Amino acid sequence: MSFYALGYGERVPRTGAYVAVGIVIAFLLGLGAGFLFGRGGVVTVTVPTTVTHTVERTVTFTPPIPQQYTSPQPTAPTTAKQVQLLQNITLKVAMSTDIKALDIHFAMGVADFEVLGKVYEALFKIAWDGSKLAYVPGLVKSYNQLNETAWLFILRNNVVFHNGKKLTAEDVKYSLLRSIRLSGIGKQLLTDAAGNPIITNIVIANETAFILKLSAPFTPLFENLAHLSTAIMPKEIALKYWDGPITSIEDVIGTGPFRLVSYEKGAKVVLQRFDGYWGNRPNVKTLEYLIMPDASARVSAVISGVVDVAVGISPDMVEALRSQGIEVYRAPGVRLVLVATNCKRVPDVRIRQALNYAVNKEDVVKEFMRGYAEIATSVASPTFPNVVSLKPYTYNVTKARQLLEEAGFVGKKLTLLTSTRSPKDIQLAQVIQQYLKSVGIEVEIVQMEHTAFLKRVFTDHDFDLAIYGPSPSSLYYALTYWRTGASLNGPEYSNPEYDKLLDEIATEPSEVKRVELYRKAQEILWRDAPAIWLYFEDILIAARPGIKGLQVLPFQMLIVDNVYV
Amino acid sequence: MRRLWINIVKGFLNLLLVFLITTAVIYFLARLFPGDTITVLYGEVNSLQDGRRILEAKLGLDKPLYIQLISFWQKILVGDWGISIFAGKPVFDLVFQRYVNSLMLSFTATLTTTAVCILLAYLSFTRRCQRLTTLVASISTSIPAALWGVILMVALVLAKVSIPFGSIIMPLITLTIAGVGVFYTILKSLIDEALSEPFMAFYRAMGLTKSRLFLKALRYALPMYITAVLYRMGLIIAGAVATETIFNYPGMGKLLIDAFASRDYPVLLGWAVIISLTLAALNITGDVMQDILDPRVRELM
Numbered sequence: 001m002s003f004y005a006l007g008y009g010e011r012v013p014r015t016g017a018y019v020a021v022g023i024v025i026a027f028l029l030g031l032g033a034g035f036l037f038g039r040g041g042v043v044t045v046t047v048p049t050t051v052t053h054t055v056e057r058t059v060t061f062t063p064p065i066p067q068q069y070t071s072p073q074p075t076a077p078t079t080a081k082q083v084q085l086l087q088n089i090t091l092k093v094a095m096s097t098d099i100k101a102l103d104i105h106f107a108m109g110v111a112d113f114e115v116l117g118k119v120y121e122a123l124f125k126i127a128w129d130g131s132k133l134a135y136v137p138g139l140v141k142s143y144n145q146l147n148e149t150a151w152l153f154i155l156r157n158n159v160v161f162h163n164g165k166k167l168t169a170e171d172v173k174y175s176l177l178r179s180i181r182l183s184g185i186g187k188q189l190l191t192d193a194a195g196n197p198i199i200t201n202i203v204i205a206n207e208t209a210f211i212l213k214l215s216a217p218f219t220p221l222f223e224n225l226a227h228l229s230t231a232i233m234p235k236e237i238a239l240k241y242w243d244g245p246i247t248s249i250e251d252v253i254g255t256g257p258f259r260l261v262s263y264e265k266g267a268k269v270v271l272q273r274f275d276g277y278w279g280n281r282p283n284v285k286t287l288e289y290l291i292m293p294d295a296s297a298r299v300s301a302v303i304s305g306v307v308d309v310a311v312g313i314s315p316d317m318v319e320a321l322r323s324q325g326i327e328v329y330r331a332p333g334v335r336l337v338l339v340a341t342n343c344k345r346v347p348d349v350r351i352r353q354a355l356n357y358a359v360n361k362e363d364v365v366k367e368f369m370r371g372y373a374e375i376a377t378s379v380a381s382p383t384f385p386n387v388v389s390l391k392p393y394t395y396n397v398t399k400a401r402q403l404l405e406e407a408g409f410v411g412k413k414l415t416l417l418t419s420t421r422s423p424k425d426i427q428l429a430q431v432i433q434q435y436l437k438s439v440g441i442e443v444e445i446v447q448m449e450h451t452a453f454l455k456r457v458f459t460d461h462d463f464d465l466a467i468y469g470p471s472p473s474s475l476y477y478a479l480t481y482w483r484t485g486a487s488l489n490g491p492e493y494s495n496p497e498y499d500k501l502l503d504e505i506a507t508e509p510s511e512v513k514r515v516e517l518y519r520k521a522q523e524i525l526w527r528d529a530p531a532i533w534l535y536f537e538d539i540l541i542a543a544r545p546g547i548k549g550l551q552v553l554p555f556q557m558l559i560v561d562n563v564y565v
Numbered sequence: 566m567r568r569l570w571i572n573i574v575k576g577f578l579n580l581l582l583v584f585l586i587t588t589a590v591i592y593f594l595a596r597l598f599p600g601d602t603i604t605v606l607y608g609e610v611n612s613l614q615d616g617r618r619i620l621e622a623k624l625g626l627d628k629p630l631y632i633q634l635i636s637f638w639q640k641i642l643v644g645d646w647g648i649s650i651f652a653g654k655p656v657f658d659l660v661f662q663r664y665v666n667s668l669m670l671s672f673t674a675t676l677t678t679t680a681v682c683i684l685l686a687y688l689s690f691t692r693r694c695q696r697l698t699t700l701v702a703s704i705s706t707s708i709p710a711a712l713w714g715v716i717l718m719v720a721l722v723l724a725k726v727s728i729p730f731g732s733i734i735m736p737l738i739t740l741t742i743a744g745v746g747v748f749y750t751i752l753k754s755l756i757d758e759a760l761s762e763p764f765m766a767f768y769r770a771m772g773l774t775k776s777r778l779f780l781k782a783l784r785y786a787l788p789m790y791i792t793a794v795l796y797r798m799g800l801i802i803a804g805a806v807a808t809e810t811i812f813n814y815p816g817m818g819k820l821l822i823d824a825f826a827s828r829d830y831p832v833l834l835g836w837a838v839i840i841s842l843t844l845a846a847l848n849i850t851g852d853v854m855q856d857i858l859d860p861r862v863r864e865l866m
Contacts, residue, residue, distance in 0.1 A: 100605065100651070101606070184607040243620070243623055244623050266815060268731075292730070293810055294810055294811045297730070297812070297813070300718050304727045306728055306729075449598075451599070451600030452600045454600065456599065
């Protein structure tokens with residue numbers, strides 16, 4: 001008698017073969033299901049820090065970077081009445097993707113900024129008045145330009161970190177240095193075209209004052225410092241994680257209105273109101289993010305009341321949700337969905353323009369997006385200051401065919417790459433395929449797992465056409481995506497005139513001239529068409545009717561500051 | 566006696582071989598798949614050559630693949646499972662928690678499936694509700710588990726019942742419903758086989774009641790049935806991916822998908838280690854069970 005079934009033939013398969021087959025099957029099943037049920041999110045690049053105007057603070061949203069600025073002091077909630085009014089709401093939010101990082105300097109996706117954006121703050125903030133975005137001081141109280149390349153900043157003096165430590169200029173210095181050193185986006189924002197840091201030195205004047213010395217004048221400085229990838233953390237934490245991402249939740253310490261209390265990978269993130277917050281404290285005491293990759297699960301959860309709010313609602317769900325008495329919020333989005341056209345493979349600008357003429361954007365928005373999108377007539381979201389509306393490529397098959405013939409591009413085949421992360425992208429690919437077929441271009445759709453897709457598009461540049469959607473934080477940042485050799489320049493677009501304009505914008509002190517330069521750069525990019533410009537996706541959020549005061553930002557970010565029940 | 570020892574040693578060597586091959590295959594597959602941890606960390610932004618270098622050196626990803634694998638084997642033999650790149654926690658803690666969840670799901674789902682199957686088999690044995698049992702079995706087999714999950718969810722939403730996301734209940738119900746069809750068919754054919762054996766005719770002649778007869782037939786069917794059930798148990802432990810994803814259940818399937826999507830290699834290897842050991846253990850259990858339950862196998866030895 002034996003404990004092992006190795007002696008008696010056919011009846012039981014051999015251990016080795018059995019287990020190996022089992023493993024391979026399980027692995028393949030897992031892989032397959034991962035593709036099928038993968039993240040329902042979207043290809044998104046960056047989301048910056050945000051704020052909406054609170055009752056007390058009356059910041060004007062228009063000032064495009066004055067030479068000197070002192071923000072009004074927020075009046076502390078002095079009246080006992082206001083303190084009494086503070087509610088202790090628990091808000092549960094269903095999110096489509098898990099957070100990828102606990103470290104704000106490594107934040108990449110929408111979910112990362114949604115969660116960590118409540119925990120961290122940057123020197124400046126992005127304000128939203130319902131139609132335009134603006135960049136206003138955040139942790140900075142006032143600033144002063146000393147000369148062309150030196151700025152003096154004074155910090156607010158009532159800001160404390162979640163660990164009780166007061167915010168000082170030292171923290172700012174090491175946070176910015178770490179952001180430039182480690183953060184992918186931080187490096188994008190704070191280095192110039194040649195890769196040299198824009199901030200050459202940070203001089204600490206005293207506890208709350210510091211001077212940023214620049215290598216050259218840099219006009220988009222404030223809007224870039226408003227991006228959460230340059231958020232501020234305590235100096236000790238910045239130094240402790242000098243070489244890699246923060247991995248312990250005890251070290252997730254910011255100055256924001258919420259602090260991180262627990263994180264269960266793949267399941268949920270719990271935030272708690274920070275009572276030492278310098279600004280107005282929100283009514284939400286506990287903010288719970290539940291990670292639900294399945295779109296129908298999110299909808300079911302909000303209808304059945306398991307969650308209060310669900311993000312990432314597909315346009316075809318809107319009617320069903322409304323009929324169930326669920327509120328659906330709609331906000332214009334900054335995510336520009338496009339079909340990047342590899343400029344090395346398709347060097348002739350006529351072909352790229354023809355591709356733009358060949359797609360009926362009106363119909364795509366109306367039919368495919370059910371009207372929950374805005375046709376792109378600009379290279380960045382019109383919610384950004386200085387964005388201009390350009391002459392649309394109106395759907396015109398004859399013109400497209402004519403341009404293609406002129407360029408000798410007839411009967412050619414192109415591959416269209418999509419990420420399997422978003423089912424919507426795959427459907428869109430099929431729509432594009434049909435349109436291009438009608439002008440005589442055969443399109444082969446290639447689907448890829450998201451990380452592999454990123455590598456193929458942004459590192460290897462091995463594609464003809466690719467669907468993705470950048471979400472920049474400002475017009476300047478959006479324009480730098482297309483600079484020669486920029487890391488987000490997937491299609492390898494290159495135009496020396498355009499690059500030169502970007503450099504001029506960065507150094508041009510005159511507001512009027514800068515607006516003109518911005519317009520020129522946008523026109524060139526639009527005309528050169530390194531992509532089929534499609535549409536700006538609306539942001540759709542479902543919330544239970546009891547939740548009042550919820551605001552949604554164009555970065556698909558929830559503002560819970562004014563939520564009450 | 567000597568034979569027994571040879572078998573044990575053989576079995577152990579087999580296990581070791583399987584373990585080494587599994588981890589190697591999974592690690593190579595994961596590494597050969599385009600995209601790596603640092604691409605995930607940095608997303609679209611790729612120009613960060615020094616940032617990339619700093620991290621690669623820190624994570625040990627800069628060395629050749631086989632060296633990484635050998636150093637992993639060295640560590641795992643002394644019980645060091647490594648640290649997750651994203652969660653920063655020891656891999657063992659992460660994997661173990663998920664493993665316990667999956668084990669629980671697998672075990673309870675097997676129990677409920679078996680209970681329902683036996684009930685259905687009994688109904689069919691006594692020639693009652695024949696049509697119903699066939700209907701249940703064919704509906705259950707014709708719809709895959711993933712779809713059952715969605716159907717259940719929609720049903721609950723329409724019934725305005727709040728869905729317990731993250732709890733074991735929904736995956737358990739889904740897997741039970743999806744499993745009943747196949748296992749009922751297996752059990753029924755085994756029982757039919759038993760009925761054609763002469764010993765059943767003998768029992769019948771002895772005047773045993775219907776339920777006693779059913780128990781005898783069940784006893785005959787048990788060894789084969791358990792072998793089949795154990796195989797499915799292994800699959801559920803390895804990850805009921807679709808079901809876990811829909812109902813947000815933190816099991817091994819979600820762990821695998823998350824680890825793969827973020828290219829968290831230490832966690833991926835942790836998954837491979839624990840699953841290969843489990844499947845091997847299940848196989849051995851199956852053999853032992855068969856030894857115990859089937860006297861004919863014992864006599865053969």
